[in-house]
Amino acid sequence: MxxxxxxxxxxxxxxxxxxxxxxxxxxxxxxxxxxxxxxxxxxxxxxxxxxxxxxSQSARSLRSRRSNTIGLVIPDLTNSAHAALAQAMESQCREQYRYQLVIVTSDEDPVRETEGIAHLVSHQVDGLVVVPCTADAPRYEKWVKRLPLVFADRRVETSAIPFVITDATETVATLVGEAFAQGAREVVYFGGQPELSASRDRLAGYRLALQTHGLEEHADWVFQRDYQRESGYALMKAWFEAHGRYPEALFAGSITLLEGVLEFVNEANALAQSPGRLMTFDDHQLLDCLPLRIDAIVQDSAQLAAHSLRCVFSLLEGDAPPESLQVPAQIHYRRKR
Incomplete structure (x- = not known):
């Protein structure tokens, strides 16, 4: 009892x-x-x-058919980019809509993600924002008859579900292109799961930079695994051992991959040696405290959250289907340009 x-x-x-x-x-x-x-x-x-x-909120929900809650499914709360999105969405839900945000994590596991969505739906959330961890459209489309669902940060290209993402391709092309323009002859790329839209967009930006500068991609320049810190460590360790040196420049496709890269560099050389130029997608204030000057692409979490919620509430009110959109990103330069 x-x-x-x-x-x-x-x-x-x-x-x-x-x-x-x-x-x-x-x-x-x-x-x-x-x-x-x-x-x-x-x-x-x-x-x-x-x-x-x-x-009882449950009793209120039965009467009004609204729970005044929105569900958010993200891969990982320890990822600073996803944590920033969750923070922005929580405050906007509360302050602008008088709604409560309920968060579950998928750990980049499709089964766990589906279980999390089902849990939120069973608790009568009024709408869902999902950072999808697969490109499997049927996994998500079965829910759209139950409640409004919007993708954030990533999209599923074979799905008609609306999405709000960062305009990654052009921003990555700009940052990596500047490295080539300033004399770099070798820029290595570490990315995440190739089936995810975010991975494809970031790699497309890298390849656009190569094309713009008339360069060919080398066989040992592009590596994709997942967005876990352990993968950043493993990729950096393997590249260093294969070449006996660090690459002239390196672009990490996420802050978590960069963390793994820095872990290896610190373990191997106490940060005294490193790739000549480091760049990353996503930023963190701790990068300001490092002896290494790391340029970072900064996503606009507030705008990602705002547009995602606007889409959800538009669907909830029965308005015309919202248009998907891309939010511009900025580059935080720490090196002298």
Missing amino acids: SQFERLTIDDIARLAEVSRTTASMVLNGNAERYRISAATVERVLQVARENHFTP
Whole structure:
């Protein structure tokens, strides 16, 4: 038997010595409408305050058919980019829409992701924002008849589900292209899962930079695995051991991959030696504290969150299907240009 006591409206009514109907009307803000006396209202509210009672959200949802919650499914809360998106979305949900954000993580596991979506749907969230971890459209499309669903940060190209993503290709092309323009003859690329749209967009930017500068891609320049820190470490270790040196320049497709790269560089050389130029997708304030000057692409988490929520609420209100869009990114330069 649980040691915790769960109070109901019946308990509040009994303690306040009123009917259940009266207690319910007071606690749900309908006292004035039904002309309940001020003294009765104060007595019910006082009992509720003393017992830290909040009306059941489930009961409210049944009456209004709205739970005032939005679900967010992201791969990993330890990833600073996804954490920034979640933070921006939580504050905007609360401040602009008076909604509560409920977050689950997929750990880049499709099965766990599906379970997380099912959990949120079973708890009657009013809409979903998903950072998809697969390119398997049917996994997501089965939910769109149940509630509004929008992709953020990544898209599924074979799906009609609207998405809000960062314009990665042009920004990566600009940053990597500047490395070539300033004399780099070798830029190695470490990326994530090739089936993900974010991976394809970032690699497309890298290859666009090569094309713009009339360069051919070398066999030992592009490596893709996943976005885990361990992969950044393993890729850097393998490249270093194969060549006996660091690459002239390196672009890491995510901050987590960069963390793995830096872990190896620190372990092997205490950061005294490293790739001649380091670049990464996603930024973090800790990069300001490193002896290495790392240029980073900064996603606009606030805009990603704002447009994603706008799409969800547009669908929720039955408006015309929202258009997918790309949000511009910026480059945080730490090297002298």
